[in-house]
Amino acid sequence: MRGFLPVLAVLAAILALWVAAVAPMNARQALDVAEREGAAVTPAESRTRFETPVLTLMLRNSGEIWRGYGLERPRLPTPWQVGQELWATTGEMALEGRAFSKRSLIYHAWITLQSTFWGFALGTVVGIAGAIGIVYSRTMELSVMPWAIISQTIPIVALAPMIIVLSSQLGIEERGVPKAVISAYLCFFPVLVGMVKGLRSPTAEQLDLLRTYSASGMASFLKLRLPASLPYLFTSLKIGIAAALVGTIVGELPTGAISGLGARILIGDQFGTPLAIWSALAAAAILAGVLVTLLGWAQAVTLRRMGGGR
Amino acid sequence: MILWGAILFWLAAWAVNAALARSRYRDTRAVRLLAPVLFGLTILVLWQGLVRGLNVSPVILPAPTDVAQRIASDSGVLWEDFSQTVLKGALSGYLIGASAAVLTAIAIDRSTFLTRGLLPVGNFVAALPIVGIAPILVNWFGFDWHSKAAVVVVMVFFPILVNTVQGLSEAGAMQKDLMRTYAASYWQTLWKLRLPAAMPFLFNGFKIATTLALIGAIVAEYFGSPTRGMGFRISTGVGRLSIDLVWAEIAVAALTGSVAYGLVALAERRVTFWHPSQRKT
Known part of the structure; x- marks a missing residue:
């Protein structure tokens, strides 16, 4: 709990900066609204205002700045506007019993969560299988490991539209599949690297001890290498699930998806409703926080069960 | 056969x-x-x-030789896209974001309170899908490369910031005491001891950021760009079924990502030659 206060202070500072930035960002729009409502604005013409610097505008019209905090389509919404929009599309709809209506963020978060989950599962399986192969086969280590590293230097988003086209040509109608593939691609690498480290973490003495017991390869894998790798596995799973979520949202962005948080961002962009974008971003942040916290909790429980926690 | x-x-x-x-x-x-x-x-x-x-059918998946032919015949277009997306968008954003992150880390490093507060927040933000702000920034900064650079700045900032803050606390108490016996000033200690000691962490951040920079620059182009750029070509190419051109762009993007990563890794080897992970066995 000792680290709580500094974190709160930093968060408060970020919020304060955000609120302060709203005024200059929205100044021009606010003055346009003020002019339409008949308030006296200097310079009176929209054209001339466009050419005056924002700070000059704010100084000359300090009485009208407050309007920037209540715009319907602001360039930069205030934190409470985002909070309101978020509540209106989640909690309020859930209270009305429409939690899974297509306008509700809960529905879109659920779609994103599903793809994230499948991508995470696929990426974890591929990562662990690859790590076992690399630890046990010298050939795999020599030839596959460099490509695993190179694969992460390739911007996967460049491939995203292609993966969608390919999967639809192959007759896969389900929109979740390409998204899951993209998030698995981002997710497998941290798991692979962590597991290679983890499976190699038993010392030579420990391996020798098992050999003196004449343990089979399978037994020494199950009883020594696998348990020893679990702390590493959980650490990489936490990175992996965040990467999987990023992958899903990236997969939803450029592909004309109609549901999911990424699609909300896309639609918000096309219809010029910034509040929808911001609330979808906030929902994605919350989702990421919840997923990582859940995994951290699972890690604590599992490691304590195995006698790791102190 | x-x-x-x-x-x-x-x-x-x-x-x-x-x-x-x-x-x-x-x-x-x-x-x-x-x-x-x-x-x-x-x-x-x-x-x-x-x-x-x-x-x-080449509409679904072109053969590597088709893609190679396309690269040879359309190299002018590819170069134009490369300079728009990578040289203007990604590179300038990367440089601005990286230097801003390192300077911020040095600035907040003097206060343990700020460091303790910013580290968890930065770690959390680094795990968020920041690419999502691309449409907002395209809206703010216009269609040309400035908005792409802005997306890249935000994307590379937090991983580098977190790594730098961690790296700056890497120098041991003994080493700092030694600097004090030399009557070294804060800036001398920073320049001669703590920054060099932080370099492995900094380079870790720089390496993560290379891929992020490319991703940011390409995704931002899906939300509006002039009629050039790798992201633009990929999104329109898929629609016009010129799939081999799309694969050519992907090949360029992949090559760029690997080369950028390799360059940073090379610089790392030069700068942190003293670190155990760089020693030749």
């Missing part, structure tokens, strides 16, 4: 690699280079064999 040839090549290459891995040259540099190259070549040959052998 072609398909079987490709599969045969695959088996042969795998046998060569397995033999190399068992041979007594297995730790030499040549083998460490040859094995992955063979593996990559195998994938290309298999791809070619599958596409040609099964008569896959």
Whole structure:
């Protein structure tokens, strides 16, 4: 709990900066609204205002700045506007019993969560299988490991539209599949690297001890290498699930998806409703926080069960 | 026929690699280079064999040779896109974001309170899908490369910030005491001890950020760009079914990502030659 206060202070500072930035960002729009409502604005013409610097505008019209905090389509919404929009599309709809209506963020978060989950599962399986192969086969280590590293230097988003086209040509109608593939691609690498480290973490003495017991390869894998790798596995799973979520949202962005948080961002962009974008971003942040916290909790429980926690 | 040839090549290459891995040259540099190259070549040959052998339509998946031809014939277009997306968008954003992150880290480093508060927040933000702000920034900064650079700045900022803050606390108490016995000033300690000690962490952040910068620059182009740029070409190419051009762009993007990563890794080897992970065994 000792680290709580500094974190709160930093968060408060970020919020304060955000609120302060709203005024200059929205100044021009606010003055346009003020002019339409008949308030006296200097310079009176929209054209001339466009050419005056924002700070000059704010100084000359300090009485009208407050309007920037209540715009319907602001360039930069205030934190409470985002909070309101978020509540209106989640909690309020859930209270009305429409939690899974297509306008509700809960529905879109659920779609994103599903793809994230499948991508995470696929990426974890591929990562662990690859790590076992690399630890046990010298050939795999020599030839596959460099490509695993190179694969992460390739911007996967460049491939995203292609993966969608390919999967639809192959007759896969389900929109979740390409998204899951993209998030698995981002997710497998941290798991692979962590597991290679983890499976190699038993010392030579420990391996020798098992050999003196004449343990089979399978037994020494199950009883020594696998348990020893679990702390590493959980650490990489936490990175992996965040990467999987990023992958899903990236997969939803450029592909004309109609549901999911990424699609909300896309639609918000096309219809010029910034509040929808911001609330979808906030929902994605919350989702990421919840997923990582859940995994951290699972890690604590599992490691304590195995006698790791102190 | 072609398909079987490709599969045969695959088996042969795998046998060569397995033999190399068992041979007594297995730790030499040549083998460490040859094995992955063979593996990559195998994938290309298999791809070619599958596409040609099964008569896959080029609209679905072009063969590597088609893509290579396209790269040769449209190199002008590819270069234009490359300079728009990578040189203007990604590179300028990367430089601005990286220097801003390092300077911020040095600035907040003097206060333990701020460091303790910013580290968890920065770690959390680094895990968020920040690409999502691309449409907002395109809206703010316009369609040209400035908005792409802005997206890249935000994306690379937090990983580098977190790594730098961690790296600056890396110098040990003994070393700092030694600097104090030399009557070194804060800036001297920072410049001669703590920044060099932080370099492995900094480079870790720089390496993560190279890929992020490319992703940011390309995704931001999906939300509006002038009629050039890799992201623009990819999103329109898919719609116009010129898939081989899309794959050519992907090849350029992949190559750029790998080369950028390699350059940073090379610089890391030069700068942090003293670190255990860089020592030659």
